[in-house]
Amino acid sequence: QVQLVESGGGLVQSGGSLRVSCAASGSIFSIYGMGWYRQAPGKQRELVAAITSGGTTNYADSVKGRFTISRDNAKNTVYLQMNSLKPEDTAVYYCNADIVGLRRGVPGRDDYWGQGIQVTVSS
Numbered sequence: 001q002v003q004l005v006e007s008g009g010g011l012v013q014s015g016g017s018l019r020v021s022c023a024a025s026g027s028i029f030s031i032y033g034m035g036w037y038r039q040a041p042g043k044q045r046e047l048v049a050a051i052t053s054g055g056t057t058n059y060a061d062s063v064k065g066r067f068t069i070s071r072d073n074a075k076n077t078v079y080l081q082m083n084s085l086k087p088e089d090t091a092v093y094y095c096n097a098d099i100v101g102l103r104r105g106v107p108g109r110d111d112y113w114g115q116g117i118q119v120t121v122s123s
Contacts (some may be wrong), residue, residue, distance in 0.1 A: 035094030
């Protein structure tokens with residue numbers, strides 16, 4: 001079974017920094033795009049940042065210049081470095097990955113999500 005596990009969230013003061021990580025594990029053949037989404041209370045889930053297998057990145061306008069997404073393909077891990085955090089960055093952050101792996105013994109390509117990790121920025 002393929003799964004994504006996030007780590008590194010928590011509480012930080014406004015202006016501070018935090019790094020969240022997401023490791024994919026299980027019977028994985030390859031990983032294409034990886035990304036981070038977030039969902040604040042009462043709001044829809046939104047894309048924060050994404051990175052292709054080749055390293056091309058894409059960011060939401062609200063985080064450009066403050067957040068950096070990166071990945072370690074050897075470790076099947078994606079990171080999100082968050083600097084100059086603001087209270088409006090408070091949300092549950094979800095990892096997402098497009099993975100070719102085994103599901104019930106059958107190879108296939110699917111979209112996987114982590115369980116979510118809380119990031120809280122105090123003012």
